[in-house]
Amino acid sequence: MNEDKLEEKVTFAAIYARTSSPNQRFNYSIKEQVYQCWNFCRQRGWVVKYVFVDEAQSGGTVERPKFQLMLHKAKEGEFNVIVFWKLDRFCRSLVDLVNVEKMLRWWNVGLCSVTEFIDTTTPVGRFNFRNLASVAELERELIGERARLGLYALAREGKWPNPHPPLGYDRDANGRLVIDQVEAELVKRIFQLYLDHKSMSHVAYLLNKEGISTKRGKIWNARAVKDVLANTLYIGDYKVAGVNIHVEDYRIIDDATFQAAQRLRTRFTFKEGKRPPMAPARKMAQLEKIISRYREILRKYNIAFDAQEVIIGCQTQV
Known part of the structure; x- marks a missing residue:
């Protein structure tokens, strides 16, 4: 009985780490993110059950292989909390963040950030979560805008803004x-x-x-x-x-x-994008061709029909 009570108190954690490019450096590296998250869990006595890693994946969408697998495991009740290094590593879209947090809350799974005061198991934590989510989306939009301006500047100078020019x-x-x-x-x-x-x-x-x-x-x-x-x-x-x-x-x-x-x-x-309608005369010629092709078969099985009636019926639709 005592062992059952002890087991109920154990918090199982899943670590999530992400990079947006294969050569991400400094504290954003996968290795550093996982290390920081692992220490965070250890200090709180949480048991790390899973580590999910998405490399070279955009944070602007939740359609990431390991992210989706993590949500599947969360729904099955495999862990109690998801730990990530920083909110923008988890997700950058405000709409996606709010929807995922609401879904995880329904499954009794919390979110915790190592570097930010986020703990969605409490009202204050959820308030902080939504504020930081707004900042994360703003940052994503600013990054996108800077990227577009950079591409425009290159193109205006007649330069090709990516490493793969067309054939020729x-x-x-x-x-x-x-x-x-x-x-x-x-x-x-x-x-x-x-x-x-x-x-x-x-x-x-x-x-x-x-x-x-x-x-x-x-x-x-x-x-x-x-x-x-x-x-x-x-x-x-x-x-x-x-x-x-x-x-x-x-x-x-x-x-x-x-x-x-x-x-x-x-x-x-x-x-x-639609094909032009077939000319009436051509349509009738095609229909007569089809009827003549199957006339002998229909007669063989004693199936009677008025070919002229079929043709006239189709003419009314042309």
Whole structure:
């Protein structure tokens, strides 16, 4: 009986640690976060039952593999409290934070931060939690805004703001795009193959058959071919991070070829991405063809129907 009472007093903890990049340094490292959380639990006499780690995962969403596993274990009653080094390591979205905290409270699971006065098992702790959650979301938005401004500044200078330029280009030492002549020839060939064969899938098949890979070393598919055909950078239109300018030096494809490819690529699209309705005469011809194909089968099984009535019925819907 005494042992049962002692066991009921044990607080089982789960440690959660996260980094937003694989090379995160200083106190944000996974190793340091786990170490600090473990000491925090030890000082309070809590038993660490699980350690959940998400590496290179954004805090702006709760759709993280180990985070979701942790919630699943919490729902099953595997532990009493989740310990993390700092609130922004746990989550950065205010809406997500409040929703997760409410859900954990329903499961009788608390939240504790090593570096902040957060303990959601008490009213004061929940008040502090929500205040810090607001600060965390503000910080996330400011970081995002600074990132967007940085990308815009790079793009305005004609620089490519990520390390992976499209097929046909490389980046020089200053970050500006330069045409890779070998890849540029492949871009021209893709456009010509598409105009000749009128099929993105067939173009992908031909490229793969020749052992030609994509810019990142993968096999071609219709989507990869479409990305090439739809890229306006090939006619010098530089549209990156809110910047929309024309840089003739970036041109690989002439306007006539590019527009011909776009007409072919969008030939089946209509309003809002739908195919145009079939012409009435063509629709009736198709219907008569289908009826004649199955007429003998229907007669074989003594199934009678008025073909003309079917056709007239369809005409009223055209």
